[in-house]
Each structure stands twice: as C-alpha cells, then as structure tokens.
Amino acid sequence: MTLGVTAGLIAGAIPGFTIAMAVVLTLPFTFGMTATQGLSTMIGVLVGGLSGGLMAGMLTGIPGTPSSVATTFDGFPMARKGQPGLALGIGVWSSFFGGITGAIVLVTLAPQLARVGLEFGPWDYFALVMFALTITSSLSGKAMLKGIIAGSLGLLVAAIGEDEVNGVARFTFGNDAIRQGFAFLPVLVGLFAFSQLLSDVKDRAKASKPLMPKGAKAVRVEHRRAIVEVLRRWVVVLRSSFIGVFTGILPGAGSSVSNILAYDQAKKASNNPDEFGTGIPDGIVAPESSNNATEGGALIMVMALGIPGDIVTAVMLGALLIHDVVPSPSFISEEPVLAYSIFIAFFFAHFIMVTMQALCLRIFVLITRIPMYILTSVILIYCAIGVFALHNVGFDLWTLFLFGILGYILRNLGFPLAPMILGVVLGDIAELNLNRAWSISNDLSLFITRPWSAFFLTLAAFSTVFPLYQRDRGTKKWTQFYFPIFAFAIAVPVMFMGGTVRPVIASGLILLGVYLLWRRVQKGA
C-alpha cells in the first residue's frame, strides 16, 4: 500500500496524468495478489493521486489532476508569495482531514446504504443504472447529446458477444474471438488511457519538451504550522468534506466537480470573499478537503450497491470482479473481511500519504525533467503488457488497439468518454436486471409503480433536463418551476416507500416544493 500511495502521489503530480490512469496502470500488478492486497494497493494509488495533484498545482501553477484545479487558485499565489512550504502543508493536511472524514462517513454509511439496497428488486436496479448513465451524460455540459450517445455506445459494446443469460452469440460477424465479448479492462485502458496518452503528445513541440520547462523546486513542508492553520478552519474542512462525500455518492460527479463546488461554497460563506484567489489558507483547505472525501462517497456506492460512479471506481469494480468478488447490497455482510479491509485501507492510506509526501516531492521534481513523449512511449508498452497479463489472450491486445483508436477519435470529436466507459461497465448489470424483471413479470408498469424504480427514473428524467435548466436559468420562465416540480415529483415515490422516516422526508419535500413555489409566485407578482 505504501508503494501504491507513492506511485499515486507521483502520478497525480504529473500534469496530464489523471488518477484514473494511475489506478488503471496499477491493476496488472495486483493480479498476483489476494483481493485484499490488490484492493488496498489500488486504494493507496487513489488516495496518493488525489493528494499528488496539489504538488504540481502549487509549485508550478499547473494542476496535476482535474481534482486539484481549485487548489491552484490560492495555492499557487501563496507559494509565489514565498510560503510554498506552508501552502503544501495546508494542502497535505486538508487532504488528510478531508480523507479521514470521508473514511468515517464510508464506514458509517456504506452498511446502512447496503441495507437499503437489499430492498431493491431488478426493476429498481435497472432504473438505478439508467439514472447513473443519464446523470453522467448530463454532467457533460454542452455536449449532453454526445454524452448520451457515448453512454449508449458503451451499452452496445457491452452487448457484443455471448449473451450472459441465454448464451446466444450477438454481433460476432463470424469472428469466433468476439464470441466471448470484449473484456472490460482492455476496453477501458484503450478508451481512456491510450487515447489520453496520444492526446498528450499531439503537439510535437510540447511533447519533446520536459513536462515543466521552468522546473519545480522541492521545498520543506511546514507541517506544524499547517496543522494549526487547518484545525483553525475546522468548519471549512467539515463543510467541504461533506460536499465531497455527497458529490462522490452521486454517479458521474467526481472530485473534479467537488473541489470547485467546495471552493465556491467556502468563498460564499467567507467574511472576506474578495481575498480568495490571493493566496489565503481557506482557498486551499476547501478544495483539498473535498477532493479526498469524494472518493469515500464514491466507494460507498460501489460497496453498497455495486454501481460505480466514475472511471476510478469502475476500475475498482473491475478489480473486484477479477478476484471473483461481485459487489452487491449483500457484499459487506457476505465478504466482511474484504469490505472492512477496504475501509481500513482507505483510512490508513491517508496516514501513509502524509508520510510519503516529502519523498515524493523530490521524485516529482526529477520526473518533471522527462519529456512527455518518453513517458507516453513507455506507458503504451506497459499498457500492452498489463492488458495481456489479464487473461493471457492475444485478442485483448487487439481490443486495446481498437478501442484506443475509437477513444482517440471520440475524444477529438468532443464525445465525453466517461459515459461510454460507464455504459460498458453497467451494460451487463442493466441487461441482467431487465431479464430478471421480465422473468418475474412482463408488466412494464412495475418500473413506474415500484417506489425505488420510480424514484430513480424521476431522478434520471430531471437530470436529463438539468443542462437545459442551467442554460435557460434566469432567461426562461419555466426554469422558475424546475426545483418546486422536482421536489413534488421526488416526494411521491419516497412517500410510498413505507416505514416512518421516509413519509416524513416526503412531507418535508412537499413543504419545500410549496415554499419554493410560493417564493416564485411572490417574485413573479
């Protein structure tokens, strides 16, 4: 795990190398390990990657990963003002406290959510998958249509090969190698890592230069002062961590969204919002607490429901499947050793991260001297070796190549790749549950009459309209009614879920809807 954290810290620090890529590249090394060791290593990489991004952002102004973008807003100015050690220290310790908060929420909430998951029937699971896909696509912003097309293409890729339920071959076009379907990891590495690497070397001049022409200097991290500064801002830490956890639970919205949300909220809540961007500690504490906490939230969904929310957790799910572990609501009770190992690994990885930061800072400075084209060439062959090692099948290498080309083309045409990758991962789950639902009853109305299914389909419908709401907000009248109608619509299935707490929540939602509607009418009048 220590090696994993170190690798993650270094990979996260290199601009252009995302955490997902670091986790993907670690996967082949875990084949020879037990499930517990493998997952712990990957969690180490994940935590390291989340914290590594801040090094590049603060020392050079170029964020190492998208999850550290907001950290750069204040981290870089603070470092330029002559306090790089303090800036790094605040970043590291905010990551630590945010991550620990995320870990506590993970340990507390995952078993509870898994219990809720036990209520799900196949209709509900199918609806949940649809929700995960629509929200991922809707987060693609202006390219929402392209996002949904990419998600559908992912579902189609998952449908190629032998049907899991009936064993019937589909779309093989006479090629026996395709009968087994495309293995998930070669598809993922091809679509994501391969295309990312080739995009990084597109510009010949840039590819030949060292990663950071000006170079970065290793500095001494001021731990003691930083801890005091972070603890003095415990409200910011807690608020940002909860923003992070909540964002992580939502499928599709990862740490790249949460760090900016947390920064924005910290600025709004501050007494001195004008000082943000000039190098103040609050501007570092908020994004760094939230991005580490986000993965705690994302792990909750994978462990409790078996539904990955982003590419990183999709790889985690793939790693679990390689070790013959299928996450589901009963995962925590059936595999307590593995489940609690993941909890503990996520917790301890943050301690290792703090310890290894100083060493990684020196290695990071050395790596920044290597030109991008060298890293790309070496990593391409490493991808090939790693993918082959998965099943020892040559066809997987061709899958990697094919999806590498496809990923590069789609990326250049402006299609977001995250919905496609989630489509590939969730395609089998969706089809399996549709089959189960149909086997139990061919009454399609169950998708609307079952509370959980109706709940997820309502969320899916509103998440589809959300980009239009964002576009028209303030200019079109219908946007004034978006949230009141959402509150009413979501209250209906919650009301029918039974028990005592849920009807109370539903009543609260209705009251909120009435209040929002009343305010809109008042404003309109």
Next chain:
Amino acid sequence: MGRFHIDTLVAIFLLLFCGVFLTASFSIRETSYASLGAEVWPRVILIFLTLLSLGYLIQSLRHPRSKPTEEGPRGPKRWFLSHLNAFWCFLWFGLFLLSLPYLGMLVGGILFVFVTLTSLGRRDWHGHLVHAAIAVIAVGTMWAMFTYGLKVFLPTGTIFPF
C-alpha cells in the same frame, strides 16, 4: 462543404452504423427457453441510439458551420500534421501486434518503444542512443518483473523465443 460539417458526417456515420447493427440483430438466434430474447436489449439500445443520432444530425444541420479557430482555416494537410504523432503511435502499435507472434513481447516491445521514441522525439545519433537505452531498460525491467516477479507468461516469438 456548405452546411456540412464534421458533426453532420459523424451523425450520418452513426446512422449507418445503427443500420448495420440493427440488420445484424435479426441474425441473432432465437431460443425457445428465453423469457426475454437475446436480441431485445441490443435492439432497444440501437433504436434509442438511432433516435439520438437523428437528433444529432438535425442539431448539426440547424447550427451553422463552426467558426474557424484562431489558428485560421484548417486544411487536410494541417489536420494530418496535427494528428501525426498519434498516427505514428497507432502505426507502430499495429505493427508491434502483428509482429508479436514472431518477435515476442521482449524484442517486439523494445523495438516498439525505440521506434515510437524516435518517431516522436529527436532524430540524431545522441537521440537514438538515448532512445535505445530507454527502450531496453524500460521494457526489459517490465518484462522481467512480469515474467519472474508476477509469474505471468508473456507472448514468446517464433524467431525470438522470449
């Protein structure tokens, strides 16, 4: 090209793609035991994808041709040059896969890394030496790690059996 731009071409391609796959979905064997046939789910996806592609086509036709970038008009030559590095990588990777049964992972991998580095980076004697050293060390280390450390049998070649 007039109103035709890249999105229109992509949308037409997607529609053709859906057509081919929808036709192929009628060749999927039907079974007597299945409650939901193997062809149903892919057809649902394909019909949905066709509708989305139609929407994409209409959207691309409604919107005027995208504005030229700040770099000025982009001809085919400029487009080709802007993707040249990626084309090199794809070409060498494809050849690496084709040569794998003959050269094996170690030799094939070293050659792939060396040729890719030379295509993307500097092309003088010093560069060649550095690239050769990087290729041998990087691929050799990984090959040894997987073969001896992780006990993974990597492809061997008929010419070079390692």
